[in-house]
Amino acid sequence: MTTSFPELGEIERDALTEIVNIGVGRAARRLADMIGETVQLSVPRVELLTRDVAANLLDQRGSTGLVSVGQDFQGAFSGQALLLFPETNSLELVRAVVGEGMALDEIIALEQGALAEIGNIILNGCLVSIANLLRLDLTMSLPRVLRGSGRTILAVENGEPEPALFLTIDFSVASRNINGYIALLMDLPSLSVLRQLIDEFIATIVQGEKP
Amino acid sequence: MADKVAAALVDRVGGGLILVDPAQRVRLWNRWMAQATPLPVENLLGRCLWDLFPGLRNTRLGVAVDEALTTGTSSFLTHNLNARLLPLFKPDGRQLLYDTSVQPFDMEGERWCFIQLDDQTANIERERALRERGEARYRAVVDAAPEVIVTTDSAGVIQWINGAVTRHFGYEPQDVVGHPIALLLENAGADLWPRGQSERAGEGGIPLEATGRRKDGSTFDLEISIGRWTSEQRLFRTGILRDVTERKRVDAELRHLNATLEARVEERTAALRAEAAQRARVEETLLQSQKMEAVGQLTGGMAHDFNNLLQALQACLQMVGRRTKGMPEVQPLLDAGRQAVDRGASLVRQLMSFARKQALIAEPFDVRERLLGMRVILDRALRADIRLQMDIHADTWNILGDPTQFELAVLNLVVNARDAISADGMVVVSAGNRTLDGTDAKGLRGEYVEISVSDNGVGMSPEISSRIFEPFFTTKSVGKGTGLGLAQVYGFCEQSGGTVTVVSTPGSGTHISLFLPRSIAAMGEDSARISQPAKGEGAVVLLVEDDPIVLPVVKAALEDLDYVVHHASTGDEALRRLTEGEAVDILFTDLVMPGHTSGIALAHQARKLRPDLPIVLTTGYSSELSRESEFRLLAKPYQVEDIAAMFEAELKRRQRSN
Numbered sequence: 001m002t003t004s005f006p007e008l009g010e011i012e013r014d015a016l017t018e019i020v021n022i023g024v025g026r027a028a029r030r031l032a033d034m035i036g037e038t039v040q041l042s043v044p045r046v047e048l049l050t051r052d053v054a055a056n057l058l059d060q061r062g063s064t065g066l067v068s069v070g071q072d073f074q075g076a077f078s079g080q081a082l083l084l085f086p087e088t089n090s091l092e093l094v095r096a097v098v099g100e101g102m103a104l105d106e107i108i109a110l111e112q113g114a115l116a117e118i119g120n121i122i123l124n125g126c127l128v129s130i131a132n133l134l135r136l137d138l139t140m141s142l143p144r145v146l147r148g149s150g151r152t153i154l155a156v157e158n159g160e161p162e163p164a165l166f167l168t169i170d171f172s173v174a175s176r177n178i179n180g181y182i183a184l185l186m187d188l189p190s191l192s193v194l195r196q197l198i199d200e201f202i203a204t205i206v207q208g209e210k211p
Numbered sequence: 212m213a214d215k216v217a218a219a220l221v222d223r224v225g226g227g228l229i230l231v232d233p234a235q236r237v238r239l240w241n242r243w244m245a246q247a248t249p250l251p252v253e254n255l256l257g258r259c260l261w262d263l264f265p266g267l268r269n270t271r272l273g274v275a276v277d278e279a280l281t282t283g284t285s286s287f288l289t290h291n292l293n294a295r296l297l298p299l300f301k302p303d304g305r306q307l308l309y310d311t312s313v314q315p316f317d318m319e320g321e322r323w324c325f326i327q328l329d330d331q332t333a334n335i336e337r338e339r340a341l342r343e344r345g346e347a348r349y350r351a352v353v354d355a356a357p358e359v360i361v362t363t364d365s366a367g368v369i370q371w372i373n374g375a376v377t378r379h380f381g382y383e384p385q386d387v388v389g390h391p392i393a394l395l396l397e398n399a400g401a402d403l404w405p406r407g408q409s410e411r412a413g414e415g416g417i418p419l420e421a422t423g424r425r426k427d428g429s430t431f432d433l434e435i436s437i438g439r440w441t442s443e444q445r446l447f448r449t450g451i452l453r454d455v456t457e458r459k460r461v462d463a464e465l466r467h468l469n470a471t472l473e474a475r476v477e478e479r480t481a482a483l484r485a486e487a488a489q490r491a492r493v494e495e496t497l498l499q500s501q502k503m504e505a506v507g508q509l510t511g512g513m514a515h516d517f518n519n520l521l522q523a524l525q526a527c528l529q530m531v532g533r534r535t536k537g538m539p540e541v542q543p544l545l546d547a548g549r550q551a552v553d554r555g556a557s558l559v560r561q562l563m564s565f566a567r568k569q570a571l572i573a574e575p576f577d578v579r580e581r582l583l584g585m586r587v588i589l590d591r592a593l594r595a596d597i598r599l600q601m602d603i604h605a606d607t608w609n610i611l612g613d614p615t616q617f618e619l620a621v622l623n624l625v626v627n628a629r630d631a632i633s634a635d636g637m638v639v640v641s642a643g644n645r646t647l648d649g650t651d652a653k654g655l656r657g658e659y660v661e662i663s664v665s666d667n668g669v670g671m672s673p674e675i676s677s678r679i680f681e682p683f684f685t686t687k688s689v690g691k692g693t694g695l696g697l698a699q700v701y702g703f704c705e706q707s708g709g710t711v712t713v714v715s716t717p718g719s720g721t722h723i724s725l726f727l728p729r730s731i732a733a734m735g736e737d738s739a740r741i742s743q744p745a746k747g748e749g750a751v752v753l754l755v756e757d758d759p760i761v762l763p764v765v766k767a768a769l770e771d772l773d774y775v776v777h778h779a780s781t782g783d784e785a786l787r788r789l790t791e792g793e794a795v796d797i798l799f800t801d802l803v804m805p806g807h808t809s810g811i812a813l814a815h816q817a818r819k820l821r822p823d824l825p826i827v828l829t830t831g832y833s834s835e836l837s838r839e840s841e842f843r844l845l846a847k848p849y850q851v852e853d854i855a856a857m858f859e860a861e862l863k864r865r866q867r868s869n
Contacts, residue, residue: 071285087365087366088366088368091368091370092368092389095388095389097292098291104371105342105346105442106342107370108442109338109342110291113287113290114291114292116287117288117292117293120286120287121286124285124286127282127284128278128284132282137283138282138283138284139283139315140283140285141285141314142312143285143287177368177389177390
C-alpha cells in the first residue's frame with residue numbers, strides 16, 4: 001500500500017517531515033491550550049497513496065464512523081488539510097473544550113459549530129506554520145465538518161483517482177480518551193513546487209548555519 | 212449599476228458583513244451591522260478596526276484577521292466558544308449571538324479581509340426554550356430517580372449520568388462521563404450494552420441482567436433497561452441501571468423458604484401421619500380391650516354362677532362321701548363326680564381368669580425357679596420332634612402374681628407353640644428383666660420381667676393374631692382346644708398388672724411375650740396345707756352368705772366339722788347382730804352380697820367391734836380380694852378341708868395373740 005516516494009530525496013523528506021512536525025506541533029499546542037490537557041503527537045508519516053488505499057487505511061483505523069474537519073488550501077500547491085477522529089470521540093472533544101457541567105443536549109446542540117472551530121484552530125495552526133516556514137502564500141477555505149466512513153469523507157474532499165501525498169500525524173489526549181490524526185493531502189502536480197520550496201527551505205537553514 | 216445592486220444587496224443581507232483592508236481599516240460596514248452597533252456608520256468607515264474595538268485586538272478575532280491578511284487563512288468562530296466578540300445588540304436591547312467567519316478577500320491585487328456574522332440568536336433561543344421546557348420535566352424525573360440513569364453514544368461512551376451513580380457506584384457523575392460504559396459494568400455486562408446503529412437485545416424493553424462494578428471494585432447485581440434515541444442525527448442509548456441485590460436476596464430467601472416450607476410440610480405431614488397411625492393403633496387397642504372387657508364381663512358373670520353351682524356340688528359330694536364311709540360301691544361314683552366337678556372348676560377358673568374375676572393369689576415368686584421347675588411338664592407337653600430351649604437370665608427379678616396361673620399361662624403358650632409346629636421345630640422359653648419407658652409393651656412403664664415363648668411354626672396372619680386372646684377363639688379343629696388357653700394368658704397378665712404382646716409372621720413363627728411387674732417384696736413362705744380336716748369343737752361360725760344353693764351345703768359341711776353355724780343372709784344383718792353382742796367365734800363372709808354392707812365393710816366393722824374376732828373372707832372375684840391383705844381369704848370354689856384349715860389357723864393365731 002505504501003509506495004516509496006522517489007520524487008523526494010532523503011534530506012527533502014526529512015525536511016518535509018520536520019516542517020509538518022513544526023506545524024502540527026503548533027496546532028497541538030493550540031489544542032492543548034483549549035482543553036487544558038497534554039496532547040501527544042506521533043512522528044509524521046509521509047506516504048504516496050491512491051485515494052482508494054487511503055480510504056481503506058482510514059477505515060481500518062476505526063470500526064466506527066469518522067468525523068472530519070476539512071479545509072482546502074490553494075496557492076503554490078493545493079490540497080486539503082483534514083482533522084480526523086472517530087465519531088465517538090467528537091462529543092468528548094467538544095466537552096473537553098467547552099468544559100464540564102454542560103448538559104448533554106447542550107453539548108449536542110453546539111457540537112457542530114464547536115467542532116468546526118476546534119478543527120479550524122488546529123488546521124490553521126498547522127498550515128500557517130508550514131506556509132511561514134516555506135515562505136508560501138496560501139489561501140484557505142472555511143472549515144467543513146463531515147461524518148461517515150473514510151471513503152465517503154475522502155470522496156467528498158477530493159474525487160481525484162490519482163495518488164496523493166499523505167502526511168499523517170496521530171494525536172491523542174490520554175486523560176480524555178481522545179485520539180485522532182491530522183492528514184495533509186497534496187495533489188501530485190504540486191509536488192515539484194513543493195520540492196522546490198523544500199529545497200529553498202533547506203538552503204535557508206544551511207545558510208543560517210554557516211555564518 | 213452593478214455596484215449599486217451589490218451595495219443594496221449587502222445592506223439587505225440578514226447578517227453582518229465587514230470588509231477590512233490590509234491596514235485593518237474598516238472599508239465596509241453593512242446596515243445589519245449598523246443597526247446592531249451603537250456607533251454611526253460615518254464614524255466607522257476608514258478607521259482601524261482595533262481603534263474602534265480596542266478590546267478585541269488580542270482575541271481570536273484579532274488573530275483570525277491577522278492570519279487572514281498575512282497568511283490567507285480562513286477562520287470560523289462560533290458564538291459558543293467566542294461569546295461577546297463585537298458588542299452587538301438587537302433593537303430591543305438584547306445581546307445578539309452570532310457565529311463569525313473570517314476569510315481572506317482578494318481586492319484588486321491586495322489581500323483584504325472579509326468578516327461575516329451570522330445571527331444565531333433566534334435559533335439559540337428557540338432551542339434553549341425547547342430544551343428548558345423538556346428538561347424541567349426530564350430533570351424532575353431523573354434527578355429524583357433512585358436508579359442510575361445513564362446515556363451513552365453509539366460506541367458505548369458515557370455522555371451523561373444522573374446523581375444516583377454516586378450512591379450506587381461511588382463515582383461522581385463527572386468521573387464517569389467520557390468513559391466507556393465498561394467502567395460501570397463487569398465484562399459480560401459491558402458486552403451486553405448495545406453498540407453501533409443496529410438494534411440489539413435489551414432495547415426491546417426486556418431488561419438485561421448484568422453485574423455492576425463500583426469505584427472500590429466491589430460488584431453487585433444489576434438489571435438494565437435500555438432505550439435508544441437520536442438527536443441531531445446521532446444515536447444515543449439511555450439505560451436505567453437498577454440495583455437488584457436486595458430483590459435477589461429476597462428472591463433467594465423466598466426460594467429457600469419455599470423449599471424448606473415443602474420440607475417442613477412434609478415433616479409435619481409425616482408427623483401427623485405417624486400421629487394418626489399411633490392414634491389408630493391406640494383406638495384399635497382400646498377397641499380390642501373394650502371388646503375383651505365386654506366379653507370378660509359376660510364370661511365372668513356366667514362363670515361366677517357356675518362356680519357357685521360347682522361349689523355346692525363339691526360340698527354335696529364331699530358330705531355324701533363322709534356319710535357313706537364304708538360303702539365301697541359308692542366310692543367310684545363319688546370319685547367320678549368329684550373329677551367332673553374338678554374339671555368344671557378348672558374350666559371356670561380359666562374363664563374367670565380371663566374375665567379377671569378369678570381370685571388370683573398374688574404373691575412374689577421366682578420366675579426362673581418356676582420355669583426351670585416346669586421343664587419336665589413342658590417337655591411332656593411337647594412332641595418328640597420339637598426341641599425345647601430354656602433361656603432364662605440368672606438374675607431375673609421376682610414377679611408379683613399367682614404362680615399357679617403363671618404356670619398355666621406358660622403351659623398354654625407352649626401347647627399353642629407346639630400346635631403351630633407341623634414337624635421338626637423348636638420352642639424357646641426365655642425370661643429377662645425389662646425396664647419399660649412407655650414406648651412399647653402397650654405403653655407400660657416401669658420394671659417388668661418379660662417371659663417369652665417363641666416358635667418357628669406356621670405363624671399367623673394379622674387378622675388371626677389380633678383375635679387370639681378372645682375367649683373361645685380357636686384355629687384348632689373341633690374338640691382339640693377349648694379356645695380358652697390364650698384368653699387365660701391374657702386375663703392373667705392384665706389382672707397381674709402386666710400385659711401380653713404377640714409378634715407373628717405367617718411362615719416364620721410366633722413370638723409371644725408376657726410382661727409381669729417386678730416384685731420388690733420378699734418371697735413369702737408357702738402356706739402349708741393341713742391335710743387332715745380339723746375339728747371345730749363347737750366353735751360358733753357366723754356364716755354370711757346370700758346364695759341359697761351355697762348356703763345349706765357350706766352350713767352342712769361346717770356342721771360336719773363340729774362347728775356351730777349361725778347364718779346371716781346379708782352383711783347388714785350380720786353387722787346388726789354383731790353389734791347387738793351375738794356370741795360368735797369366727798366370722799366367715801362372702802365378699803359380694805346384696806345390701807348396704809359388703810363383705811369387706813362388714814369385716815372392717817367387725818374388726819372395730821371385736822378386735823379379737825377371727826375373720827375369714829371368701830370370694831370368686833379377685834379384684835376385691837387382692838386389695839384385702841388384712842384378712843384371710845379363701846378363693847371359691849374351695850374344699851371343705853381348706854375352710855377347716857383356715858379356721859383353725861385363724862383361731863390359733865387369735866389364741867396366741869391373746
